[in-house]
Amino acid sequence: MKNYKLQQGSPPPNIKLLSAQMQLQNLVFYFLLFCSGLALGLTLSFYLRDFSFNLQLNQLFDLPATAPPELSPLPLPLQMTNTNLTRVGSPPPPPHSPPLQITKNNLSRVGLKQYLKPPSAMHDMKDEELLWRASMAPRIREFPLNRTPKVAFMFLTKGPLPLAPLWELFFKGHEGLYTIYVHPNPSFNGTVPEDSVFHGRRIPSKVVRWGEFNMVEAERRLLANALLDWSNQRFVLLSESCIPLFNFSTIYNYLMGSKKAFVEAYDLPGPVGQGRYNPKMRPTIKLEQWRKGSQWFEMDRELAIEVVSDKTYFPSFGRYCVPSCYADEHYLPTFVSVRFWRRNSNRTLTWVDWSKGGPHPSRFLRTDVTIDFLKMLRHGSRCEYNGKSTNICYLFARKFTLHALDRLLRFAPKLMQFN
Numbered sequence: 001m002k003n004y005k006l007q008q009g010s011p012p013p014n015i016k017l018l019s020a021q022m023q024l025q026n027l028v029f030y031f032l033l034f035c036s037g038l039a040l041g042l043t044l045s046f047y048l049r050d051f052s053f054n055l056q057l058n059q060l061f062d063l064p065a066t067a068p069p070e071l072s073p074l075p076l077p078l079q080m081t082n083t084n085l086t087r088v089g090s091p092p093p094p095p096h097s098p099p100l101q102i103t104k105n106n107l108s109r110v111g112l113k114q115y116l117k118p119p120s121a122m123h124d125m126k127d128e129e130l131l132w133r134a135s136m137a138p139r140i141r142e143f144p145l146n147r148t149p150k151v152a153f154m155f156l157t158k159g160p161l162p163l164a165p166l167w168e169l170f171f172k173g174h175e176g177l178y179t180i181y182v183h184p185n186p187s188f189n190g191t192v193p194e195d196s197v198f199h200g201r202r203i204p205s206k207v208v209r210w211g212e213f214n215m216v217e218a219e220r221r222l223l224a225n226a227l228l229d230w231s232n233q234r235f236v237l238l239s240e241s242c243i244p245l246f247n248f249s250t251i252y253n254y255l256m257g258s259k260k261a262f263v264e265a266y267d268l269p270g271p272v273g274q275g276r277y278n279p280k281m282r283p284t285i286k287l288e289q290w291r292k293g294s295q296w297f298e299m300d301r302e303l304a305i306e307v308v309s310d311k312t313y314f315p316s317f318g319r320y321c322v323p324s325c326y327a328d329e330h331y332l333p334t335f336v337s338v339r340f341w342r343r344n345s346n347r348t349l350t351w352v353d354w355s356k357g358g359p360h361p362s363r364f365l366r367t368d369v370t371i372d373f374l375k376m377l378r379h380g381s382r383c384e385y386n387g388k389s390t391n392i393c394y395l396f397a398r399k400f401t402l403h404a405l406d407r408l409l410r411f412a413p414k415l416m417q418f419n
């Protein structure tokens, strides 16, 4: 009641003083409110200006506005996951497109495995690009991942592989221990069934004329393609007329266990040996260093890298081992004998019959293929393997034709213990 009365009448003097104090407080309060409002406005306007500036920058460089700054210097392997493998050799995409991929890529997927993934057999690298890429070798020898070493079977052919059914039997059940590469002449347009081990294993090829220098180029192209798969540790060159003489396990173990390469190399006086030497090759290659041998070779990864990286002997052959020089019979035997003779067995693993004379070895037809004949090829000679004498000297043989196929299919699985 008392309070009610007080509010209705004129305020007593002590109340007047109170209201003056309240007015001052209000004034201070409004002043502070104004000041903070001003500060907020200023901050906001600066922030907005900054934001629009950033926005313009982002539009200019196509940077995703959400990307944290530490993502901008993109490591190269990130791009590999999104790159179409068939485009492996093509120039990098225009500079503004890679950053766009940042958001799409999954950082946790970039690992050594991704980096080591070989391109698909068919790619668009030029020879020069391919050889350069294949020449790379790690300086740390221990491989940091578990991997099973593979043998690369490289087929240098004119066209189809008439003995493919025999090879299919040979490879069956050994997936993961081999890779296949096929270099036919580019004009070859035959197709390979999807369930074949040869499906999708064709590599970019160029025209090959037998006995000419481009045959050596094709061999190096095959080696370079096979080197792109880091798990390939042994490299075998074969032709469409070659057959295996043992089962996969025996051949695999023989190759993996060998301390030496199998590049046949011998010095042959006379017109088809030393007679093919061109004195213009001096001083790079001297007559005493000139060697001849079979072009069908086997070698390990280290030697294969040396072959694709050779910038001395290979160009000399390209200039001076033409024409009728048969570079394919001389380049590797000479190169390997000059530089790596210690690591070479000097013999070939591919049996062939030159006994009938003439410029070409014998071809074997249907009636030639008998069990005794195959037994003779498998165990009929003696040679050295890792310093010990053995009667397994040839793992492959040529030249067999389509006519020999059904007999081979009949005898081989039992005699050679396929599967």
Ligand SMILES: *[C@@H]1O[C@H](CO)[C@@H](O)[C@H](O)[C@H]1NC(C)=O
Pocket: 084, 085, 086, 087
């Ligand atoms: C890869 O490239 C080839 C040819 O350039 C094209 O036909 C194919 O569709 C591409 N694949 C992908 C997944 O981009």
Ligand SMILES: *[C@@H]1O[C@H](CO)[C@@H](O)[C@H](O)[C@H]1NC(C)=O
Pocket: 106, 107, 108, 109
């Ligand atoms: C990224 O990779 C991890 C592991 O491989 C997976 O669990 C995750 O779902 C991936 N994320 C995207 C966005 O793809």
Ligand SMILES: *[C@@H]1O[C@H](CO)[C@@H](O)[C@H](O)[C@H]1NC(C)=O
Pocket: 187, 189, 190
């Ligand atoms: C393959 O090439 C030959 C000529 O070399 C041609 O006659 C044939 O029609 C071609 N086949 C296909 C499927 O293109």
Ligand SMILES: *[C@@H]1O[C@H](CO)[C@@H](O)[C@H](O)[C@H]1NC(C)=O
Pocket: 265, 266, 291, 337, 341, 344, 345, 346
């Ligand atoms: C291979 O041949 C070279 C000469 O070309 C010779 O020096 C070397 O001792 C031979 N190696 C073997 C294992 O026979």
Ligand SMILES: *[C@@H]1O[C@H](CO)[C@@H](O)[C@H](O)[C@H]1NC(C)=O
Pocket: 246, 247, 248, 249, 250, 416, 417, 418, 419
């Ligand atoms: C392969 O052949 C050898 C004899 O050369 C035999 O001992 C081995 O059991 C065969 N391996 C398989 C997987 O059949």
